[in-house]
Amino acid sequence: MLGIIEAMINGILMGSIYGLTAVGLTLIFGVMKVINFAHGSILMVGMFAAYWFVILTGWNPYFAIPVVVPLLFWFGYSMQSVIIKPIFEAEKDVREPITVIIVTTGIWYVLDNLALMIFGAEFRVAKTSVTGKVFEFYEMYFLLPKVIGAGITLVCGIYLYWFLKHSKMGKAIRATSLDREAASLMGIKQAKIYNVAFGLGSACCGMAACVLIPFYYVYPTVGVPFDIKAFIIVVLGGLGSIPGAILGGIIVGIIENVGAQFMAATWTELLLYGVFLFVLLVKPSGLFGQKHDY
């Protein structure tokens, strides 16, 4: 019984961190209606940035946040305005620009393999002041960086939610995601919104990266397993919904952890895909998504 509780709590912790990576994706997906396959690679870039920050300065990885997050915002913003925008323009009238999906996949290949060429294939781990520390609670052990990570996720989630609901830019973003023609008729510059959305989404990756570095290793294709999970979470939680992404992440985390107590870990993958398909077919808008969006 204790094992199940331990698994459940661990699922919630790790799941929130998954949710954090998914928040960025849901922003991009929700606003631009584009599957960004390069999402995992952006996470990877963030993780390398955080890793080098820690190695070079020896500071606490959470101090990397003010450095890595704006860096990734800029990275995402530029990527969108330089590479993706022109393609968007070409497909302006198409509801779901499929070529953008291909381009993001191209970006994924390029980023991951550039990283391979530059950094090599080894797995690097940064030893930080919080690495390996555990909370003990009634014979159950929880990793400190994960707890901190979950906390940061919560804070970010609340902040982003507030931002989207109450700030001018946030409202503009929401408007564009609901109906981009109407929004642009209202004077909202579509291109700018996309850039900001992409930048914000990437910044979230940067945050997630800083949270992951204390207990995870970094290597060129580290983004791949997180990428696929992020998509599942985004659908579960509902396109464009921040609380949905975090909640979706927690659900995925719980399925992964608790499910594994009852079956071999290899089957939990299947379980996840099954749940994913189930949601897609029964309630594609997910938990909090807008109804007509699919």
Next chain:
Amino acid sequence: MKQLLNQKPIILLISALLLGALFILPLVVTSPALMQIFILVILYAYFTSTWNFVGGFAGVLPLGHSAFIGIGAYTSTVLFQTFGVSPWLGMIVGGLLAAMMGVIIGLPTLKLRGAYFALATIAVGEGVRVLVENVKQVGPLMINGPSGISIKLTESSFGAFQFDSKLPYYYIILVMLLIVLLLTYFMMNSKIGYYLAAGGEEPEAAEALGIKVSRYRLIAMAISCFLAGLGGTFYAQLMLYIYPKSILGLDLSFEIAFIALIGGRGTILGPVLGALLLRPVSELTRIYFGSMLPGLHLVIFGLILIVVMRYYPKGLVEPVKILLNKLFINRLGKQGGPDGTGSAGKAD
């Protein structure tokens, strides 16, 4: 329709020349390694053309095509290894099984829009792969999970679908490709083709006109998956070894989709063009750069993807066609009939 008539002679001529070249190729190329590469190019053109039925005509983006290829491959292989059933028969069974799966999956998912459909296909593809990886044996059938299945080496014979020389493989896949291309042509110009084109991106509009878009999409799906299954068996017999990560993998699904998108989906020659271009690029970069700088070949591949999508989002078939029009209309003036295609090559 007019355009088709105008272009027909040109396309036919080029196609005939290409075909001729492809058929006599083995006389010119003697190295089995080079033949192997050509076979793979044609095979990928085949896979992509089968993908085209759904990804090209039904206006959605399936990213899980390898599942059906894999079903075909595993079915014929398992039947052969366990019961000694000829791979040809197994191929048909595999194709039918794949088609059935395709319809079952298509029923609920084809209703989904764009990105959601794409994600669903990824989930299905990966789901099938994980399932096969976890299963060792079903009754008497050895599936071997992650270790994959190695096909018993037999005497080179047609019945056993195994040959010592590369030539039979080459001709078989060439014929298969031609059949698929013909089917594609007929489909494009049939009622189903028109309905699907109308359904394309705005199925609600088509439905309002009384077209049962979903039914035709399912038909396209069934055909696509059946043919994909056949290709899977060919692949298995060519490689004589299949295992989940290769034949049921995401990499294969993605590569097929890319070839179609870069070549030009929804057209007959697009997938072929795409395969002709991308596969050699993939092989060349690996051969020349692979051992020097690991990963460089994939960087190049990715860059090509980005550049082509940036300038030719509908694929490369378009600019090629335009160029052909231009050249032919300029040269043989009279060819250009009533002016749907009229003035210098803007046409399409």
Next chain:
Amino acid sequence: MRMFKPFVVPVVALAMLAGSFGAVQAAPDTVKIGNIIPLSGPSASVGIQGKQARQMAVDEINSAGGIKALGGAKLELLFADSKGDPTVGVTEAERMINSEKVHLLTGCWNSAVTYPATQVAERYGIPFIVPVSVRDTITERGFKNVFRIAAKDGWWAKDQFVFLDDMKKEFNVDVKKVAFVYENGDWGVGFAEKWAELAKERGYEVVLNEPYPSTASDLTPVVIKLKRAKPDVVFMTSNAADAILLTNTMAEMKVNVKAIISSGGGHADPSFLAAAGQNAEYLFDIVEWEADLNRPGLKETNDKYKQLYGHNLNGESVDAYAAMYVIKEALEQAGSTEPEALRKTLSEIQVCGGKVGLLAYDCIDFDESGQNKNASLVIVQTRTKGKEMDRITVWPKNVRRAGYTPVFPQPEK
């Protein structure tokens, strides 16, 4: 011919492709060796080490005068990246044999790639030396052209259990419950099957049999399960990434067992030790070879390699290195590069001492199935040494590092 302008690109591409296959006949005094190894993808770090080891060996052989029986012919290495993909392995094998006209092949580390690639070599009658792929079936198909230097995985699993028996006796400790945690690829699953048989024979209770996906982003659920199962000894088979995750998580969750016995592969990868650090303390690992064996010539060769490439030799690189010398010996004895002659020589040859003396056993000698019958394994224990982790050979007892007593069972965390 302007109408063919749009086809220029694909035609040029194909022409380049064809050109690259242009039969550039090998200069008569070079022996070409084709090497198909993973230079990109998840196994890249091991593949690259194999490449380095081969290069070092061939440079030595060539500067010592090449193959004397062939008039001083030099060895030439050609590398192909298998990407860890069997399809690529097969294509490359065909290319190496048919276009590059190699005289011998070596490779491919990943058993899944070696398996079909060797089949290609068998079809064309080109000798294929496998330094390290362990899947039993590679040498169990009745092939005549496949020669494997390392031990088969059945032997690895058996030795792990024999080691456990010896430890139990030496330290008077009882072991009843075992757990298996392994990556769910071909390699891990193969080990798990053998372990299950061996455990049954010896009457152990298997409290956990847990395959996991190698690319999992979080292995905490597996560790929680492991902890709850309370095994005495855990057997593991992992690739580098998951080895790191599991070891770190097991330490953090304070999983207390009497011993952890791993199976080489990821656990033997230098980046594992660097990343897991002290969490890997007391881990037992089984490998073909370790840098502290008391064998002739070992220190010099290892130091040279370390100077060139920055880290110690390990199982894969040592066997790759030895493979080059086996080829040299075979060429010298056969006095020809003709495939059948080479094949025959390889099946009869015994390569002992000299540069190959650094192996854990005395001679490389292939039996009728192509398996090196003398291949043996050693078990090392990982201990902290200053700032780094050290792998100390502990078994068989006669090769144990002098002055070291293994720690068994490992202390509670």
